[in-house]
Amino acid sequence: MELLNLSLAELQALLNTVQAEIKHRETEEKANAKKQILELAKSYGLSLDDVLSKATVAVRKPVEAKYKNPNDESQTWTGRGRKPAWVQAQLDEGFSLEDLAI
Known part of the structure; x- marks a missing residue:
């Protein structure tokens, strides 16, 4: 596809299609990442609360x-x-440090 040969309307339609595909792929990747994180936590015997809780300081x-x-x-x-x-x-x-002692 040669971008220079597309009209403004065609470029805008292409842009909308690309943005929609990016949003779709981001959603898929986040879902996959969440699944992997939950599986990893489960393999170590951790619950979701264990993973999300702040460590005591x-x-x-x-x-x-x-x-x-x-x-x-x-x-x-x-x-x-x-x-x-x-x-x-x-x-x-x-003076010595002993002289300054409280």
Whole structure:
């Protein structure tokens, strides 16, 4: 089929036919995918609810601060991760971590 030789009406009809076929194939592929997913879940002994339920997420409670800035008690550090600048400044001045302990 040579597209350049088709009239506008023929091109629009062809477009409608193509769009309808795309929609039909998408519906078929989704149905097949759903069937495969359900079969796979069944083979592992899972129900549809098991597959769709959200996994429980462990809630972590915040870690308590172990150190505080003697110059500004609103600044604290848990002792985890990178040392804050105020901790490093205190250590550079000769303080130890034990001096900063809460």
